[in-house]
Amino acid sequence: MLTKEELVIFFQNEFPQTNFIIESIGEKSVTIRKNINQEHLRPGGTVSGPVLMEMADLALYVAILSEIGLVAFAVTTNLNINFLRKPSSEKDIIAKCNLIKIGRTLIIGEVSMYSEGFIEPVAHAVGTYAIPITNKI
Amino acid sequence: MLTKEELVIFFQNEFPQTNFIIESIGEKSVTIRKNINQEHLRPGGTVSGPVLMEMADLALYVAILSEIGLVAFAVTTNLNINFLRKPSSEKDIIAKCNLIKIGRTLIIGEVSMYSEGFIEPVAHAVGTYAIPITNKI
Amino acid sequence: MLTKEELVIFFQNEFPQTNFIIESIGEKSVTIRKNINQEHLRPGGTVSGPVLMEMADLALYVAILSEIGLVAFAVTTNLNINFLRKPSSEKDIIAKCNLIKIGRTLIIGEVSMYSEGFIEPVAHAVGTYAIPITNKI
Amino acid sequence: MLTKEELVIFFQNEFPQTNFIIESIGEKSVTIRKNINQEHLRPGGTVSGPVLMEMADLALYVAILSEIGLVAFAVTTNLNINFLRKPSSEKDIIAKCNLIKIGRTLIIGEVSMYSEGFIEPVAHAVGTYAIPITNKI
Numbered sequence: 001m002l003t004k005e006e007l008v009i010f011f012q013n014e015f016p017q018t019n020f021i022i023e024s025i026g027e028k029s030v031t032i033r034k035n036i037n038q039e040h041l042r043p044g045g046t047v048s049g050p051v052l053m054e055m056a057d058l059a060l061y062v063a064i065l066s067e068i069g070l071v072a073f074a075v076t077t078n079l080n081i082n083f084l085r086k087p088s089s090e091k092d093i094i095a096k097c098n099l100i101k102i103g104r105t106l107i108i109g110e111v112s113m114y115s116e117g118f119i120e121p122v123a124h125a126v127g128t129y130a131i132p133i134t135n136k137i
Numbered sequence: 138m139l140t141k142e143e144l145v146i147f148f149q150n151e152f153p154q155t156n157f158i159i160e161s162i163g164e165k166s167v168t169i170r171k172n173i174n175q176e177h178l179r180p181g182g183t184v185s186g187p188v189l190m191e192m193a194d195l196a197l198y199v200a201i202l203s204e205i206g207l208v209a210f211a212v213t214t215n216l217n218i219n220f221l222r223k224p225s226s227e228k229d230i231i232a233k234c235n236l237i238k239i240g241r242t243l244i245i246g247e248v249s250m251y252s253e254g255f256i257e258p259v260a261h262a263v264g265t266y267a268i269p270i271t272n273k274i
Numbered sequence: 275m276l277t278k279e280e281l282v283i284f285f286q287n288e289f290p291q292t293n294f295i296i297e298s299i300g301e302k303s304v305t306i307r308k309n310i311n312q313e314h315l316r317p318g319g320t321v322s323g324p325v326l327m328e329m330a331d332l333a334l335y336v337a338i339l340s341e342i343g344l345v346a347f348a349v350t351t352n353l354n355i356n357f358l359r360k361p362s363s364e365k366d367i368i369a370k371c372n373l374i375k376i377g378r379t380l381i382i383g384e385v386s387m388y389s390e391g392f393i394e395p396v397a398h399a400v401g402t403y404a405i406p407i408t409n410k411i
Numbered sequence: 412m413l414t415k416e417e418l419v420i421f422f423q424n425e426f427p428q429t430n431f432i433i434e435s436i437g438e439k440s441v442t443i444r445k446n447i448n449q450e451h452l453r454p455g456g457t458v459s460g461p462v463l464m465e466m467a468d469l470a471l472y473v474a475i476l477s478e479i480g481l482v483a484f485a486v487t488t489n490l491n492i493n494f495l496r497k498p499s500s501e502k503d504i505i506a507k508c509n510l511i512k513i514g515r516t517l518i519i520g521e522v523s524m525y526s527e528g529f530i531e532p533v534a535h536a537v538g539t540y541a542i543p544i545t546n547k548i
Contacts (some may be wrong), residue, residue, distance in 0.1 A: 049465075049468050077402070079490075081489070082489050180288050181347070190328070191324035213323050215355070216354070
């Protein structure tokens, strides 16, 4: 399992434009955060759907790299997201990911997303990443 | 919130052909069980996918009726299921459902399914039920 | 590509309890039919959701076997279904499947389901099957 | 049904930051385009997943507004996306949306996305929008 510091350096080098914070790394799980500002809002003063979709995808990616290491080039094959409540325009979004299957070729996880400080999630996603066979020696 | 006994009687009367056991009813959650026998298996000696899909749909339905009562005629609008591991052909299937959004017109829940006695789920589903507007006055 | 006759014999031998009719086999596509009777209905006089989920899964499976042959042991990994309209209790269900990706390890297809004779679908599904690596040499 | 010109003006006014082109409006269908440049790419030289998710969501939204008018405040409730092939980094992304259910409270559509000039889709999505009850009288 990778440390939080190793993951932070990887994302700084490889995805410098991706703007998020790794909060914590656990057993098959991660928590990430995104600072919300004007560019992430949509009319009506709420966080736009694509920002939440990107968060879900990122949380899965961080959890998978943490679990299998940085060598594998994992790609998303499926993402299913339900939007549950209107996120606050003034709070960060927190995404908590748990991996529910770590297979040889497929890794599946679920992600709950929250406006910081609220108990009920604003969105819930389940996603699948494929691990290319050629990466697995 | 309905009691387990009220739900058992409802399903005996309205869905007599549906063969499952309500194990427990909690806060926005239920656990149901299905006895697995030869008719539920597919070649290779495992529980067939449609049996798991039906369990997911049923667990959601029981959780929703428990929460909003028997009057509403709820219908599934979306079900997304991931098959994670091969279920045992010799164990009952246990489905645990948690409702993650109870709205006026849509109720969303997630379901984890297990071969009895195993820690890791065999399948995971997220489903949405619509509550007809005409039922809600 | 397998012929319709080869597929019919395969399902008679391997899945004798699965009750459906292969209507036609095309380029990356199949059409199947299920005769609807009392056992497939739910209260309210409509075809139950699990019957439609099973049809979606079957249509995908037939399309995949037709395309890659009977040797591979394909398993469903994900199925997402939307229920669109109340099916007729007096009409057969017709399921039309098109494969949209045939990869080395994953095959993805979509399925539209109809009450026979109607233009608008009663349900729409998208599903993914995994092809075990060990089967592919 | 709204004209393409009415929709273009609506998006310029309400979503000025959303950068896409409405190509054509049809019967329950639309085609939109996004110019791809450096900011939309991810390591490996391909269009990032969140760009495709945003395209799917947008194509659905345009199709829905075209069908029911600009008054309703529609919100995404579910989006399921499958990533099928690696998009070209040098081609625009074209998204074609067809609505498959236009109900009183839910509208469901599917979206196929392509790198311009290619026949096979790079991604396929199915999404549901909810139409608030209060908007419909």
